[in-house]
Amino acid sequence: MRYSGFKVIKEALTGHKGWTPQWRDPEPQSHYDFVIIGGGGHGLATAYYLAKEFGESRIAVLEKGWIGGGNVGRNTTIIRSNYLLDGNEPFYEFSLKLWEGLEQDFNYNAMVSQRGILNLVHTDAQRDAARRRGNAMILNGSDAELLDVEGVRKLYPFLNFDNARFPIKGGLLHRRGGTVRHDAVAWGYARGADMRGVDIIQNCEVTGFKIEDGTCLGVETTRGYIGAGKVGVSVAGSSSRVMEKAGMRLPMESHVLQAFVSEGLKPVLPGVITYGAGHFYCSQSDKGGLVFGGDIDGYNSYAQRGNMPVIEDVAEGGISLIPALGRVRLLRAWGGIMDMSMDGSPIIDKTHIDGLYFNGGWCYGGFKATPAAGWCFAHLLKTDTPHDTATAYRFDRFRTGHMIDEKGQGAQPNLH
Numbered sequence: 001m002r003y004s005g006f007k008v009i010k011e012a013l014t015g016h017k018g019w020t021p022q023w024r025d026p027e028p029q030s031h032y033d034f035v036i037i038g039g040g041g042h043g044l045a046t047a048y049y050l051a052k053e054f055g056e057s058r059i060a061v062l063e064k065g066w067i068g069g070g071n072v073g074r075n076t077t078i079i080r081s082n083y084l085l086d087g088n089e090p091f092y093e094f095s096l097k098l099w100e101g102l103e104q105d106f107n108y109n110a111m112v113s114q115r116g117i118l119n120l121v122h123t124d125a126q127r128d129a130a131r132r133r134g135n136a137m138i139l140n141g142s143d144a145e146l147l148d149v150e151g152v153r154k155l156y157p158f159l160n161f162d163n164a165r166f167p168i169k170g171g172l173l174h175r176r177g178g179t180v181r182h183d184a185v186a187w188g189y190a191r192g193a194d195m196r197g198v199d200i201i202q203n204c205e206v207t208g209f210k211i212e213d214g215t216c217l218g219v220e221t222t223r224g225y226i227g228a229g230k231v232g233v234s235v236a237g238s239s240s241r242v243m244e245k246a247g248m249r250l251p252m253e254s255h256v257l258q259a260f261v262s263e264g265l266k267p268v269l270p271g272v273i274t275y276g277a278g279h280f281y282c283s284q285s286d287k288g289g290l291v292f293g294g295d296i297d298g299y300n301s302y303a304q305r306g307n308m309p310v311i312e313d314v315a316e317g318g319i320s321l322i323p324a325l326g327r328v329r330l331l332r333a334w335g336g337i338m339d340m341s342m343d344g345s346p347i348i349d350k351t352h353i354d355g356l357y358f359n360g361g362w363c364y365g366g367f368k369a370t371p372a373a374g375w376c377f378a379h380l381l382k383t384d385t386p387h388d389t390a391t392a393y394r395f396d397r398f399r400t401g402h403m404i405d406e407k408g409q410g411a412q413p414n415l416h
């Protein structure tokens with residue numbers, strides 16, 4: 001079904017009886033050219049671009065739960081292209097350019113809103129680092145503006161500027177950053193892929209791989225065996241559990257990250273802000289709720305829920321930046337499982353098993369990557385070569401020492 005203003009009016013006048021499901025519910029076939037494991041944003045985008053850009057049609061996406069039930073529907077919806085390192089920034093700039101044309105591309109309202117993201121700085125050293133990052137962004141075709149304290153005050157007059165410990169001294173503004181309605185991204189890609197013949201098979205958990213003589217021939221699932229020319233794994237927080245079934249141990253840990261939404265307020269936050277001292281980031285949804293988050297819970301877990309100490313920690317960070325937040329009621333909180341890599345950067349690569357490919361390690365930055373991760377993973381699956389913007393996202397960087405350590409934190413996933 002295609003959508004238009006005319007269709008909305010027609011349905012409104014005829015009792016909304018003409019809407020049909022946005023994708024089919026097909027039975028799995030015995031063999032596909034490409035099987036993508038994981039029906040999150042990345043898996044669906046991979047199938048979409050395989051069909052649309054690379055002309056493939058015999059594709060299945062296998063999802064153990066339902067479309068939108070994983071991190072794609074749990075994140076704080078922030079998109080941006082404000083990275084420092086060469087291995088990262090061209091990729092995220094590619095992704096942001098895809099976001100900018102996405103709604104026209106898949107004819108679906110994903111509420112892409114480039115409302116700007118502001119990273120606050122609190123010390124002279126942070127300002128130097130922000131200037132350097134801004135220059136790296138501009139060199140890679142992104143946008144960046146360094147604001148002084150008065151520039152920040154004009155945008156966000158209610159921040160705690162004169163905090164004795166963390167006074168606000170300015171910020172790095174990335175105007176093309178913003179937010180996107182996350183579950184609409186999953187639905188838009190699912191619908192677009194389905195329209196091009198991709199079978200989206202929900203309630204179908206992959207339980208094993210059929211590997212013979214070093215080649216992956218297909219997958220065992222709760223709905224039977226499915227043969228495949230190539231298998232792409234894109235299961236985010238479940239990466240280590242799924243790849244273990246192929247005998248691989250990943251340089252990755254799974255951690256919980258929580259997100260929070262307040263009661264609805266009148267418009268107060270024009271863009272996205274991140275606190276440069278505590279770990280706290282916040283935006284306002286179109287319904288009025290403040291959407292915010294902070295650190296991961298800090299212990300390994302596969303549970304999609306977090307614990308109270310981090311709720312307290314995030315609330316403290318938020319209130320020290322925006323004192324008025326203390327008067328706002330928290331409405332909802334939830335958790336997702338993060339696939340935290342050792343250097344904080346992702347992997348889009350072939351494995352040592354022929355026909356088995358991997359996309360993961362996105363830590364808490366994978367939502368903004370959704371279009372480019374899908375495109376680059378599709379490129380790798382189709383051509384067996386990495387896309388130009390994703391050449392650094394290799395497994396062997398942990399062997400050769402070519403880390404992409406954006407934060408300079410070292411090999412400790414819970415610090416990225």
Ligand SMILES: Cc1cc2nc3c(=O)[nH]c(=O)nc-3n(C[C@H](O)[C@H](O)[C@H](O)COP(=O)(O)OP(=O)(O)OC[C@H]3O[C@@H](n4cnc5c(N)ncnc54)[C@H](O)[C@@H]3O)c2cc1C
Nearest residue numbers: 038040041042064070071072075076078206336366367368
């Ligand atoms: C609270 C929170 C806030 C975040 N905020 C941001 C943000 O603001 N900006 C940003 O860029 N990123 C953010 N992220 C990160 C981002 O959401 C993830 O990196 C990204 O969504 C991961 O890719 P995905 O959408 O494909 O994952 P998912 O939606 O998790 O997809 C993976 C799918 O694989 C399925 N699966 C797992 N095992 C199997 C199996 N054996 N068989 C079949 N299917 C399987 C799962 O059910 C799941 O649906 C956040 C994450 C969380 C949890």
